[in-house]
Amino acid sequence: MELLSGGEMLIRALHDEGVELLFGYPGGAALHIYDAIFNQDKVEHILVRHEQAATHAADGYARATGKPGVVLVTSGPGATNAITGIATAFMDSIPMVVISGQVDSSLIGSDAFQETDMVGISRPIVKHSFMVQNAEDIPVIVKKAFYIATTGRPGPVVIDVPKDVTDPARKFEYRYPETVKMRSYSVPAKGHTGQIKKAVEILLSAKRPVIYAGGGVIQGNASELLTQLARMLGYPVTNTLMGLGAFPAPDTQFLGMLGMHGTYEANMAMHFSDVVLGIGVRFDDRVTNAVSKFCPGAKILHVDIDPASISKTVAADVPIVGSVTSVLEEMLELIKQSETQVDKKSIDMWWQQIEGWRAKDCLKVVSADNDVIKPQQVVQAVYKATKGEAYVSSDVGQHQMFAAQYYHFNKPRRWINSGGLGTMGFGFPAAFGVQLAFPDAISVCITGEGSIQMCIQELATCLQYGLPVKIVCLNNQSLGMVRQWQDMQYGGRYSHSTYAESLPDFVKLVEAYGHVGIRITKLSELDQKMEEAFALKNRLVFVDVSVDPSEHVYPMAIKGGSMKDMYLSKTERT
């Protein structure tokens, strides 16, 4: 058996777990581990410029590939800088393993240099965490960490490693466990067959059904099954922000995204439905609006792998705890066997009603007549230039909603955004995480001039590793979503949401970092310049697009109302 130090065991265990990429930033408490990285070539380390970016890049990698993202940071500020990224992954149930250095065991609790209680600070935002006490435990802890992070409802796991545990002078026998068993952790596998039968009966006798699918379908790799189910039944489908791509957006059965900035037809269909099949969703407040007024006439069928997600905000009539894959497989089988047939006549009438709502064309964009670019048109231009085939990461704000509304995702894992935590600064690091996973793919970050400045230092990382990410900045010279709310709810008092006179020259800025910058200010040049940007396949290109700063995102739910209560424009509401 081989003798390895704690630091070496850690890196070897990552390799044995199948990890290819590690995002990190070195520092005192992690230096033994970094030395172990130097002496091997199996696990590639990507040096970021800020630990927050390491977590977001690992997160983007995880969302695009389905594999866990892995992060290595040092103690103290290294660990605390990673917190925002861990919380982001936690809220969106992203598998991630974060290894943080820690001061020597003997110094813990003494307020030592760069000491922080990482296990304590991260506790509310991790699925689980470990503090390594003995080097011999490292292989088992790594195995458990990956098992917990990737199974059930996925999530981030922290491994805090005191420096003495990784001491290169102390060697131990290394053996990586093949399996792991934990008496206190079991993964719900199949749903309850009786419940699934009940759900199928209700589903088949529905007159105004909606399939409401979310991030769980993407995480559970169940998009194809969902599509099969929807096609077999002929029912309308809506996706949550996290679920975009779970059902192909160009499909006629797709109603678009639902919720706060969802389409008119999706929200109306939800409100007037008689059966809602929620799959891998959590009835988030940005979907339901006022829970008391949510889908008043509907029976709720709710499938989720996390029992705590069921009946948390909206009581389910038929709760089904299980992996979406197994439940959907069983549903498909039961529908094929069932004697009850879909109520074709009612469903046709339901579609007629939906088509009426769709005819409103709530996402129609009217060009300004003075060559000013509407932000929606930028997303449309990106969609055109990339032929709908790009991985699109976004930051948070108006541009995120425009990207969700106007980039029609036809595949899962193509839309990478911070839905739950709403983390500005997420998009760019996530986009280069995606690029590392798929070097030949188009990885574009749709962002705003506010968000991009929260992780802009990563331009250097992209130069170092030659990552040709495309950054499309919807520059409205203000924090657009904040400004929109200030317009709508605060009498247009723009409290600290504008900074036009102090914005950097982004083209010069990216050039200083060794990349290409393109500025677009006129609608008439938008498509052509966008094409040019994407034609530069091997370069990072920053496209700074001046857009109409007065534009709002619509539809927008009216606070305190039901799902049918929406503003449709600045002057129109339902």
Added chain:
Amino acid sequence: MRHIISLLLENEPGALSRVVGLFSQRNYNIESLTVAPTEDRTLSRLTITTIGDDRKIEQITKHLNKLIDVVKLVDLTEGSHIERELMLVKVKATGAQRAEIKRTTDIFRGQIVDVTSTVYSIQLTGASDKLDSFLDAIGNSSVLEVARTGVTGISRGDKVLSL
């Protein structure tokens, strides 16, 4: 409604803080908490009393079950059960009061476990409301100090909480 939730927890560093943290993080209420290792040294038993409607209690038990360190859990108040709390109370005991306090302690089946010329220290076990009644009976003005353990409990009959 008041619920008593008992759980078996991995006897690991930080495990207790995960349970307590969950309650504060999700705005749940802890009325009392007791914890000690069990006969199996790898496990601790923890008993929490909390207050909430059925929906809230369901969420609490689901989230507790999700904690990796929680091995098993039971809501004792769902069935018939025994609950006990131990209280040590120090009371002023002078003059005629001494006999009166002794009598009250006997009625509540408590024991006087320490005596000085002016003070009795009394030990009392029972359900929480019994301890409350005792304090009422003694009267606020006599009570100098109260130390209560919080509720622990066990279900009646054959049902057991074990692995």
